[in-house]
Amino acid sequence: MNIYIAKHAGYCFGVKNAVKLTVQALEQADNKPVYSLGPLIHNPQMVDKLRKDGLKILKDPQDLDDGRIIIRAHGIPRDIQCNMEDRNLELIDATCPFVKAVHRKVDRYYKLGYKIIIVGDENHPEVIGINGWCNYEGIIVASEEVAHKIGSHDKICIVSQTTNTLEKFENISSILLNKGIEVKIFNTICNATNLRQKSCKELAEKVDAMIVIGGYNSSNTNKLAQISEQYCKNVYHIETSKELPLQQMKKFNTIGITAGASTPGWIIKEVVNIMNGINDNEIMEAIENSLVNINRGDIVDGKVIYVTEEEVMVNINYKSDGIIKREELSNDPHIRPKDLFNEGDEIEVYVINLDDGEGNVVLSVKRLETIKNWEELEKSYEDGETIECKVLTEVRGGLSVSVKNIRGFMPASQISLKYVDDLSVYKDKVLTARIIDLDRDRRRIILSSRVIEQEKLEKQREALWDSLEIDSIIDGQVARLTDFGAFVDIGGLDGLIHISDLSWARIGHPSEVVKQGDKIQVKVLNCDRERNRISLGLKQILPKPWDLFIENREISDITTGRVVNILDFGAFVRLEEGIDGLVHISQISKDHVKKPSDKLEIGQEVTVKIIDIDEENQRISLSMREVEDSIDGYEEDSIDPDIENNMEDHLDE
Numbered sequence: 001m002n003i004y005i006a007k008h009a010g011y012c013f014g015v016k017n018a019v020k021l022t023v024q025a026l027e028q029a030d031n032k033p034v035y036s037l038g039p040l041i042h043n044p045q046m047v048d049k050l051r052k053d054g055l056k057i058l059k060d061p062q063d064l065d066d067g068r069i070i071i072r073a074h075g076i077p078r079d080i081q082c083n084m085e086d087r088n089l090e091l092i093d094a095t096c097p098f099v100k101a102v103h104r105k106v107d108r109y110y111k112l113g114y115k116i117i118i119v120g121d122e123n124h125p126e127v128i129g130i131n132g133w134c135n136y137e138g139i140i141v142a143s144e145e146v147a148h149k150i151g152s153h154d155k156i157c158i159v160s161q162t163t164n165t166l167e168k169f170e171n172i173s174s175i176l177l178n179k180g181i182e183v184k185i186f187n188t189i190c191n192a193t194n195l196r197q198k199s200c201k202e203l204a205e206k207v208d209a210m211i212v213i214g215g216y217n218s219s220n221t222n223k224l225a226q227i228s229e230q231y232c233k234n235v236y237h238i239e240t241s242k243e244l245p246l247q248q249m250k251k252f253n254t255i256g257i258t259a260g261a262s263t264p265g266w267i268i269k270e271v272v273n274i275m276n277g278i279n280d281n282e283i284m285e286a287i288e289n290s291l292v293n294i295n296r297g298d299i300v301d302g303k304v305i306y307v308t309e310e311e312v313m314v315n316i317n318y319k320s321d322g323i324i325k326r327e328e329l330s331n332d333p334h335i336r337p338k339d340l341f342n343e344g345d346e347i348e349v350y351v352i353n354l355d356d357g358e359g360n361v362v363l364s365v366k367r368l369e370t371i372k373n374w375e376e377l378e379k380s381y382e383d384g385e386t387i388e389c390k391v392l393t394e395v396r397g398g399l400s401v402s403v404k405n406i407r408g409f410m411p412a413s414q415i416s417l418k419y420v421d422d423l424s425v426y427k428d429k430v431l432t433a434r435i436i437d438l439d440r441d442r443r444r445i446i447l448s449s450r451v452i453e454q455e456k457l458e459k460q461r462e463a464l465w466d467s468l469e470i471d472s473i474i475d476g477q478v479a480r481l482t483d484f485g486a487f488v489d490i491g492g493l494d495g496l497i498h499i500s501d502l503s504w505a506r507i508g509h510p511s512e513v514v515k516q517g518d519k520i521q522v523k524v525l526n527c528d529r530e531r532n533r534i535s536l537g538l539k540q541i542l543p544k545p546w547d548l549f550i551e552n553r554e555i556s557d558i559t560t561g562r563v564v565n566i567l568d569f570g571a572f573v574r575l576e577e578g579i580d581g582l583v584h585i586s587q588i589s590k591d592h593v594k595k596p597s598d599k600l601e602i603g604q605e606v607t608v609k610i611i612d613i614d615e616e617n618q619r620i621s622l623s624m625r626e627v628e629d630s631i632d633g634y635e636e637d638s639i640d641p642d643i644e645n646n647m648e649d650h651l652d653e
Helices: 013-027 044-052 078-086 097-111 125-134 144-149 166-179 191-204 219-231 265-275 280-290 366-383 450-467 545-552 625-637 641-652
Strands: 002-005 034-037 056-058 068-071 090-093 115-119 139-141 153-160 180-185 209-213 234-238 254-259 299-307 311-315 322-325 346-353 361-364 387-395 398-403 406-411 430-439 444-448 473-482 485-489 494-498 519-528 533-537 558-567 570-575 580-584 605-614 619-623
Touching: 002 265, 013 034, 013 044, 013 068, 013 090, 013 097, 044 056, 078 090, 078 125, 097 115, 097 125, 097 153, 115 125, 115 166, 144 166, 153 166, 166 180, 191 209, 191 219, 191 254, 209 219, 209 265, 219 234, 219 254, 254 265, 322 346, 346 366, 361 366, 366 406, 366 430, 387 406, 398 430, 398 444, 406 430, 430 450, 444 450, 494 519, 558 580, 580 605, 605 625, 619 625
Parallel strands: 002 254, 034 056, 034 068, 068 090, 115 139, 115 153, 153 180, 209 234, 209 254, 322 361, 406 444, 494 533, 580 619
Antiparallel strands: 299 311, 299 346, 311 322, 346 361, 387 398, 387 430, 398 406, 430 444, 473 485, 473 519, 485 494, 519 533, 558 570, 558 605, 570 580, 605 619
8 A cells, every 4th residue: 555645735824824823822821811713723623722722712702801812814804803903902813814915905906996706605704704805795606607697897806715726716707707897807816725736636646545634614625625536536535533444445555645724734644654654464453443343223323335226335334334225214115225325425324233144234224213203202292392293094083193204193182172073184184283192112102283272272362362452343253152142252262242232122032133153243342351251242333223213214204114022002013223113002903903912913014104203212103003094095095086986876787
């Protein structure tokens, strides 16, 4: 095995300078705290080492009143720097000189009226810092697709994130060149970045495998890994020597090593020491030492080696590879392995068996998912969380449901507040529910959607109680009728319209005015929250019948009505306005009437004449006899006397 190290790898000048200034500040601290505004560099191991030496990571400078603040290598926006200077905080500027140069260029051309375009990652701290030097008005372009969408500007100034690849910057710049009348293009990619990327490419073309050392969140390290993958099939991005894939290194004759600009020399040295000069026996020993011990039922991490139509092979850092059969991938029998995984994916698996008879460890994703789902359901049960479940089918006494691919049961009494006669209507529906009982050992889950409905209803009721005001008019729906009134649902609460408040007229039963299911408006007459009673009125929002009568009727009017009561002295007739008038026994007929019931019956429609109105006592006197007289008079007046005499003579003959 031959090991080659890239000509340019590891710390660049900017990172090296930032670390140097930080170490000096810590050595000269004199009990005065030293802060870094964000992680000093994109290498967690070095950041952790500096933290142990006393460096504190600061997220927001507003939280600090005293101490030294190191501006990290990526630089910061102008307004944040000015704010700290105005507050007389002690600053140690460790901004990379190349980044600082970009700040000055952006500041200058922004003030000259150029639209600043920054080629880079909008979430990278360096790009955020650069944008802060043009009042955050720069356009961030991360891809050629985005570049094509940029609108036209008179004057454009284009700069780059210092860790970009030259190819990416040139491709995007060529597109942006046509977006302005006057376009200034500045290649601000760090020379150290160019050198590392170039030497990485040259090495990757010559070796069987490449090891790229550096932080996973380091932009320049990730670009080195991307370049390596273009020219070498076997690329391993690691942060420390502990992550070296020793088991796989054995099969390569030539191995290249490069490192990002934020990777300290001691990490590179550790990797090189392990790889360089190890003979076969030593590497086998190293491999054996790196292997993990596993048992049935363990949950382990692995990396997908390859995927077929029926199985997935996984490296679990054990003496044998692991295999996941199709049936152990998912509860969905139609799922294909290639739908779920690709070569190189890092996954977590459950160990079913240490040997399938062919030397492979039998693994499962489905069972691990089930274990995790049970854990999540237990937490949901303990915390009283709301979850969703899908109804599978109707079973005896309730519904069979699926919650996180685990079967549960919802009793019929727990489905809804309302009685459900046909449970089959719920098939395939997704219900919001809560677990009310769970026994993992017995694999039993009982759910209730009724409790969710109940809680919602209680909230609605509380809100309704808070909003109710006496004399307000609200909407409702007649829920049920009783002999003494009608209960009305007003949105979660039932109020009662007493029979006396249904109509201005006297009625025998509420069904004379309303029916179950009617949507009506009612007036709130009284509320008693403690006793949970609401009194409503229907007649109160209607005009008073007497007022309507006075407005529409006068003495001598002839109208119709319905007999509603018969007494010895006469009969009460209800007019169309809803008020009752009295037809005295003497006014029923011009013939002698011994009893009103001889001539009239309850419910009979009659024609009456208004003969008196007593407004003070709200009494109306009616007459049927005068209507008869009017009709008789009309008949007599309508026959000509001469014609009548001729008719009599004709009859005599």
